[in-house]
Structure formats: structure tokens, C-alpha cells
């Protein structure tokens with residue numbers, strides 16, 4: 001029987017706390033933020049670093065499910081009676097134009113487990129309690145099993161005000177707080193979690209909008225790509241007092257923590273798979289702090305086990321995975337992004353490798369992490385007879401082809417890889 005790699009590894013957001021590894025400091029800060037009566041929670045960091053997974057764990061803790069914190073040795077940080085919430089979770093997309101558009105989406109989303117609308121009291125709607133984890137003691141949330149005979153209707157308890165989405169949203173939230181949060185579930189508040197917040201096109205006034213909607217009963221958590229909060233909320237000054245406790249920067253994972261992902265996977269496989277001593281350290285090293293890459297490599301090792309019909313990931317299995325990685329066979333998604341960027345140009349391929357290989361400052365606290373300078377790569381490229389560097393660059397910063405690179409506007413000739421995992425892939429890829 002082949003081993004299902006998904007049992008131990010996943011490229012998906014981690015919802016199940018038993019699969020979530022490390023991040024102890026952040027979890028402690030999450031506990032504080034969740035238990036502060038008012039305030040905005042904001043999770044930010046680079047692509048693939050683990051933001052959405054942390055946001056899902058915040059959701060769990062907001063429901064009163066603290067198994068993860070306990071396992072992380074944080075029992076003493078959990079209040080005797082933690083604040084508990086009902087939750088709504090929404091992933092934004094780039095078609096959302098602005099704050100009002102976002103509220104409109106929230107009022108119309110019909111996800112049965114995560115939408116705001118599911119919580120709005122309504123006669124025809126049938127709502128049941130459910131837990132988001134396998135554990136029995138897990139915190140309960142509500143989900144819709146039946147939207148009602150007349151379809152989605154939410155007029156009885158919460159008035160829709162035509163042409164005024166802010167007021168409609170307020171009415172929805174008020175009805176939820178009164179009927180579901182307080183009366184039905186006896187919770188402290190409603191937590192609205194917004195993932196991919198960075199992609200909202202126009203963020204003007206979004207900070208003050210969130211501020212005006214935040215009360216001791218209604219809290220927001222926003223999550224997205226960014227170096228700091230100002231990249232998520234442009235008018236951040238208006239929320240200054242809301243963010244004292246809720247700032248959660250997700251940094252690359254320390255290497256030992258990445259290694260823990262492999263050890264955790266072994267447990268999840270229930271010892272049906274073994275990683276020989278030393279292999280997990282090599283995988284963690286390749287991951288460069290990006291759990292996404294660690295998960296991908298882990299998965300690929302299991303695929304190779306299945307080919308060989310064995311159960312032990314030893315050096316030869318690992319070496320085969322690395323060989324496939326180098327030749328572009330192991331990770332089709334990353335390979336496709338790489339090919340799209342270079343677009344059949346040997347010169348552009350070389351330039352891209354020079355850029356990816358450029359040493360960057362590894363300080364965890366510096367903004368400069370991951371930045372590269374074209375000038376240095378230009379020199380390398382010219383040494384290898386690569387011509388017309390300036391004509392090779394546009395495709396690399398063109399949205400249509402990724403983009404692979406983003407210009408840093410404040411500093412001339414400075415770029416950053418949009419996806420650090422892709423950068424690491426390019427570094428390892430043979431050319």
C-alpha cells in the first residue's frame with residue numbers, strides 16, 4: 001500500500017493544531033491579543049512563512065481551544081477564564097476594491113463554516129454547533145446545515161439598509177452579538193478574521209473603518225503579506241491605540257523548528273515512515289525558514305518512498321529528491337513559475353540565478369532581508385557574456401509573468417524576490 005504523503009505533510013494552511021509546529025513566542029502574543037478586550041490583531045510577514053496557519057490557530061484559541069498553547073508549554077500564559085468568541089473567517093481577493101466592498105463581501109459570503117452571514121439569526125436557517133478539531137474538548141463554533149427554504153434571508157433580526165453597507169454590516173453584527181454570541185453561546189465577543197488583507201486594492205480609510213467597527217464585543221484580526229502594519233493598513237495612525245498588543249510579525253522559522261516539522265510528520269504517519277538521522281536537519285536547512293518548502297520536500301521524500309516501496313527516508317532517497325529538484329522534476333508548481341519567468345531566454349535564466357544567489361543580510365530584524373541589488377548581478381552577468389541586462393529585467397518585474405521580482409521604490413536598483421520560496425528554489429535549481 002502506498003503511503004499517503006498528505007498524512008504527514010501538507011502545502012495547505014494548517015488548521016489542525018496537532019499539525020502546527022513551533023512559533024511559541026507568537027502563540028504567547030496571540031493569547032494576549034485574543035484576551036485583550038479591545039484591539040486589532042494583525043499578522044504579517046512574507047509569502048509562505050506561515051501567516052494563514054497562525055491565523056487559523058488564533059481562530060481556534062478564540063473559540064477556547066488551547067491545546068496547542070498547552071503543548072507548547074504555555075499553560076501559565078492562558079487566563080483562568082479566557083475570553084471566548086464566535087468567529088468569522090474570510091480570505092480577501094484582489095477584486096475587492098476598498099473597505100466598503102470588503103464589508104459587502106462579508107455580508108454576502110455563504111460559507112457554511114466561516115461566513116459572517118451564517119451567524120446572522122434568521123428563521124429558516126438551521127445552525128448547529130461543531131468543533132474545528134478532532135479533540136473532544138475542543139471549542140465549539142457554529143455552522144449552517146440548512147440555509148432555509150427561502151434561500152439566504154436575513155431580514156427578520158438584522159435589517160438590510162439598501163445603499164448603506166456600513167449600516168447593514170453594523171446591523172448584522174449587532175444581531176449576531178445579541179442573539180448568537182451572548183444569548184445562544186454565552187461568549188464574550190465576535191472575532192472577524194480577514195486573511196490576504198494585503199490584496200485589497202484601495203486601503204484608504206480602512207483603518208478608521210475597522211476602528212469604528214471595533215468594540216469590546218467585536219474584534220478584527222487582519223493577516224497579509226507585508227514588512228509591517230503600514231503595508232496592511234495605510235491609515236495606521238487611526239488605529240494606533242488598537243494595536244498595542246496585537247502586532248504579530250511572522251518571521252522565517254528557526255532551523256530547529258523547521259526540523260520539528262519532519263519529526264511531527266513522523267508521528268502523524270504513526271511510525272509508518274522513518275527519516276534516518278541527519279535527514280531532517282538537511283531538509284530544514286534547505287527550507288531556509290520557509291515551512292512551505294520543508295513540507296514540499298517532505299512530501300516528495302514520501303513519493304520517492306512509494307516508488308521504491310520502502311519506509312525509510314535515508315540518504316539515497318533524499319539525494320534522489322534533491323537530484324529531481326535540481327533538474328526541475330520534483331516541484332512542478334515552482335518549476336512552472338521559474339520557466340514562466342525566464343521565458344526561453346538563456347541569458348535571463350543566468351541573470352535570474354545571479355540575482356537569487358546574491359548573498360543577503362540574514363538579520364531577522366532588518367528590513368533589508370531578501371533585498372538584492374541589480375548592480376552586483378550585472379557585473380556577474382557581464383563576466384559571463386550576458387548582454388542587454390536592461391532588456392532582460394522587465395519580464396522579471398512584469399505581473400503577467402509572476403512577477404518574480406518587485407522593485408523597492410525607495411532604493412534605486414534594488415529588488416526583492418516576491419516569493420522567497422521561489423528564490424530558494426532557483427538557488428537550488430541547476431542551470
Ligand SMILES: Nc1ncnc2c1ncn2[C@@H]1O[C@H](COP(=O)(O)OP(=O)(O)O)[C@@H](O)[C@H]1O
Nearest residue numbers: 010011012020021048049050051052053291292
Ligand atoms: N507552524 C507550522 N508548522 C508546520 N507547518 C507550517 C507551519 N506554518 C506554516 N506551515 C506550512 O507552510 C506552508 C505555508 O503556510 P501558510 O500559513 O499558508 O503561509 P502564508 O499564509 O504565510 O503564505 C504550508 O504548507 C503550511 O503547511
Ligand SMILES: [Mg+2]
Nearest residue numbers: 051052053196
Ligand atoms: Mg496565507
